[in-house]
Amino acid sequence: MAKLKFENVYLEYHDKNDYYSALEDVNFEIKEGEFVSIIGSSGCGKSTTLSILSGLKDPTKGTFYIDEKESHGTSINRAVVFQNYSLFPWMTTKKNISFGIKQVEKHKSKKEIEKIAKQYLNAVGLDGIDNKYPYQLSGGMRQRVAIARTLAMEPEILLMDEPFGAVDAKTRVVLQDMLLELLERGNEKKTIVMVTHDIDEAILLSDRVFFMADKKIAKEFQVDFARPRNRQDIFATSKYKELRQEIMSYFYKDVKENIGNEEVVL
Amino acid sequence: MKKILQNFFKILPHLLFVALLLVIIFLPDSKDVEIENKIPFIIVAIIFEVQLLLQWKKAAIYDVTSIVFLILLIWDFKATKFATGRKLLLPSPENVFQIFVSDYPKIIEGLISSFRLLGIGFLFALVLGVVFGMITGWFTRVYDTVMPIVKVISPIPAIIYTPYAIACLPSFQIAQIFVLAISMFWGIFLNIVYRVSHVEKEIVDSARTLNLSSSSMFFHILFPYSVPSVINALSGSLTSAFMVLTAAEMIGARSGLGWFVKYYSDYADYTRVVAGIIIIGIVVTVLNIVIKFADQKLVRWH
Ligand SMILES: Nc1ncnc2c1ncn2[C@@H]1O[C@H](COP(=O)(O)OP(=O)(O)OP(=O)(O)O)[C@@H](O)[C@H]1O
Ligand SMILES: [Mg+2]
Numbered sequence: 001m002a003k004l005k006f007e008n009v010y011l012e013y014h015d016k017n018d019y020y021s022a023l024e025d026v027n028f029e030i031k032e033g034e035f036v037s038i039i040g041s042s043g044c045g046k047s048t049t050l051s052i053l054s055g056l057k058d059p060t061k062g063t064f065y066i067d068e069k070e071s072h073g074t075s076i077n078r079a080v081v082f083q084n085y086s087l088f089p090w091m092t093t094k095k096n097i098s099f100g101i102k103q104v105e106k107h108k109s110k111k112e113i114e115k116i117a118k119q120y121l122n123a124v125g126l127d128g129i130d131n132k133y134p135y136q137l138s139g140g141m142r143q144r145v146a147i148a149r150t151l152a153m154e155p156e157i158l159l160m161d162e163p164f165g166a167v168d169a170k171t172r173v174v175l176q177d178m179l180l181e182l183l184e185r186g187n188e189k190k191t192i193v194m195v196t197h198d199i200d201e202a203i204l205l206s207d208r209v210f211f212m213a214d215k216k217i218a219k220e221f222q223v224d225f226a227r228p229r230n231r232q233d234i235f236a237t238s239k240y241k242e243l244r245q246e247i248m249s250y251f252y253k254d255v256k257e258n259i260g261n262e263e264v265v266l
Numbered sequence: 267m268k269k270i271l272q273n274f275f276k277i278l279p280h281l282l283f284v285a286l287l288l289v290i291i292f293l294p295d296s297k298d299v300e301i302e303n304k305i306p307f308i309i310v311a312i313i314f315e316v317q318l319l320l321q322w323k324k325a326a327i328y329d330v331t332s333i334v335f336l337i338l339l340i341w342d343f344k345a346t347k348f349a350t351g352r353k354l355l356l357p358s359p360e361n362v363f364q365i366f367v368s369d370y371p372k373i374i375e376g377l378i379s380s381f382r383l384l385g386i387g388f389l390f391a392l393v394l395g396v397v398f399g400m401i402t403g404w405f406t407r408v409y410d411t412v413m414p415i416v417k418v419i420s421p422i423p424a425i426i427y428t429p430y431a432i433a434c435l436p437s438f439q440i441a442q443i444f445v446l447a448i449s450m451f452w453g454i455f456l457n458i459v460y461r462v463s464h465v466e467k468e469i470v471d472s473a474r475t476l477n478l479s480s481s482s483m484f485f486h487i488l489f490p491y492s493v494p495s496v497i498n499a500l501s502g503s504l505t506s507a508f509m510v511l512t513a514a515e516m517i518g519a520r521s522g523l524g525w526f527v528k529y530y531s532d533y534a535d536y537t538r539v540v541a542g543i544i545i546i547g548i549v550v551t552v553l554n555i556v557i558k559f560a561d562q563k564l565v566r567w568h
Contacts, residue, residue, distance in 0.1 A: 054475050076477045086472035090490040090567045099486070103476045133567040 001068060002029040003191045004053060004157065009062035011048055022048040024215040025062075030208075033189030037202035039247070040212030041254055046195040047083060049212070050161050053193055054080045066157075076104055079155035081163045083195075085142045087134040093145050094130040097121065100149045120152040121145070124178060140171040147175075151182060160194040164201070176201060177231065184228050199247050203240060204231060211247065213254045221247060279328055282335035283315045289342060290360070296349040299358050306363035311338065357537035365541035372526065373545060379521035380549075383439060384511055387446025388504070394447075395454030396496065400488050402455075403462025413459075420456060424449030425510050428517070438518050442511065449510050453503035457495040462488055494565045501557045505550050512546055523549070 011023040022045045030036050038046050051057045052064055055074035064071050079100070080086075087096050097117035098110075105113065121127065124144040134142055143163060150158060163179075164172045183190070196202050202209045203223055211219040221243060225234050234240050290308055295301050318331045338359060346358040366373065402412050424445050431441035465488070473487045515524025527542035 051471075056471055056474060074475050074477045078475065080472065080475045082468055082472060084468050086468040088469065088472075088487070088490075090493070100476060103478065135567060 001032070002065070003032040003034070003067060004028075004030040004193070005065040005068070006049075006052075006059075007063045007065065009052065009059045009064060011045075011052065011057065012060045022215065023052075023059075026216050028210065028217055028220075030191060030193065032191055034208065035183070035192045035194070035206040036208045036210060037206040038193065038195045038210045038212055039197065039199060039202050040210075040218075041251070042197075044212045045215050046212055047161055050080075050159050050193065050195055053157075054078055054159050076153075077155055078157040078159060079150035079153045081143075081146050081150050081158075081160040083161040083165060085134065085139070085146060085166075087142055087146055087149070089134050092131045092133055093121065093126070093137070094118070096134070096145060097149045097152050100153045104153045104155075116152055117148075120148040123151070123182060124148045125174075140167040140175070143167060144175065144178075147179070156191060158190050158192045160192070162195055162197065165197065172198075172201075173231075176204060180205065180229060199244055199251075200235070202247075203243060204229065204234060209247065211250050213250070218254070219250055275332070276328055279318055279331040279335060280315075282332055282339065283311060286311050286335055286339050286342070289339065289347065293347050295346050299346055299349050299361075301346065301358065301360045303364045303367070304360050306367050307342075307360045310363050311335070355536055357540050361537045362540045362544070365538055366545075369538065369541070373523075373541075376521060376523045376526045377545075377549070379519075380508075380511055380515065380523050383442045383522070384446060384508060387443045387507065388450055390443070390447040391450035391454055392496070395451050395499075396458060396489070396492070399455045399458025400462055400484055400492065403459040403465075404484075404488060409459070409463060416456070420452040424452075424507075425513065428514050432518060442514055442519070445514065446507050446511055449507045450500075450503045453499035454496055457499040458492045461492050461495040465491060494561075494568055497557065497561045497565060501554070501561075504557060505553050508546075508550060508553060 006026050006028050009023055009026040010021070013020045013022055026045075026049065038049060040046055048057070052059055055071065055078065058064070058072050066075075087093075088099070091099060094114060094117050097120060098113045101108070101113045101116055108116075118130070121130065124147055126141060126144055126148070129137065129141070134145070137145065143166065147160075147163060150160075164175050167175065183192075192206075194202075194205065203225075206223055209221040209223060210217045211221065223243065225237075225239075287308065290304055290311070314331055314334055318327055321327045341356075341359050345356045346360060349356075349358065402408050402416075427448060428441070428445050431444050432438055435441040435444060469487065469491065473483060478487065512522070512524035512527075515522035516528040519525045523542060523546050527539050527546070530536075530538035530542065
């Protein structure tokens, strides 16, 4: 049974008297507990795909299913980490996380909620910043808080749009490892879709990689490394090098074609 | 050389303070003026000296305080020490500050009266401005309908409505509240509309993915998000509303600070007139300090 399914999905952005077609005939199925990464050049429709998955947008044409049922609008079993920091600036770190939990666990007491919030702050390696406001945190810290907020809601479906896009290479590695570890820790497996520009990140974390080009999913890659995964072990294998090479070749092909059409470039 | 000059300006206010005290206490008054009590004026001088000592780190304070002492000194010379004839138009500072002591029940009464109107008008403006501002800023349909009308009405100065409001509404006080509310309403309303209609897409999107109810969206997201713009609006409109109020009190009221000033000008009692003007200045300053304080306390996240 597919957890998430796109069937002939089209999406058009409408401005006053102009429109732009961002997705054309997108089809895929994602199984429960699967981790899928979406890569592709800038402007190819990754964030748009994610905004349909999160329920922020409905397809212009075609159908989006969750658990085989047609889905419209947002729901509380999905949580999103956005491309840009999306913490509420007027709430402290602890309040930000608690506010997310409160939307899911309406019956829980304030004390219980704060305890969970603290646990997740600890899990992303941020102790002692409970009462700091987002503007007092560095970019990497904010992104960690955003991740803690979504994980603390214990969503069935986790959607991430370049979650580590705005942090330096070293922090990125730390956050990736943290995410890998957190995913192993959870008792039931989450279904995860992540947009990224980083091929290594996609291979390291996911079960499948979707390559988007030309407003649709141009190619799918299976990544069957056993879990729990370890960065050094995986990066050393020849299987990894071949896979990386193959994905790269698609990138180059895409770039060349687009230059031919004088369109977007990576 | 520059250093000497700097040090001179640091010492100057203290010298002027001492000079002022000596002049007030020891220089004989002109025989044309009657001074009842010098102590209130001396206390005022001491207050300025103390605030200087408390804020000794800020460089600008020294010069400001020097100028204040200089003005008080000149005022005392012109109106008390070397006054010639009956100086009706320039009351002596000793007498003006004595009014704070002798007339304090009347002044308190005037303050309460003015502030009651201001407070009620402010509450109306705040509640209506916030509620309608958020609705107009949030719903595009409402925005497109309401804003063309608002653009015509909002620039009309509220004080213009005063005579008409007095004629239409049952009492002068209700008319005053109405005018005050309008004068503060537009600032709050327009600031909130602007802020809400320009709310960052990331904030709205992350709120929406939390599947918030619309009441939650307003109370927990849009309202706290708008608080800085309310305070921003108030920093201008609260003091100008107070001006509107005092001006209007001069026309038709029987109480309030504006009335106080007008009443005694009619009797040419300029000592009380100047005292009233000084009190109005103090009130405006205090209002501004309160707003600044609110900004620091409520908008710690900015
Ligand atoms: N609100 C909008 N209105 C009009 N066009 C839009 C809007 N949002 C996105 N687009 C267009 O849709 C296309 C896909 O955008 P999308 O944000 O999905 O790209 P992306 O793959 O996420 O790119 P990036 O890697 O740069 O984040 C782009 O060409 C973009 O110009
Ligand atoms: Mg994007």
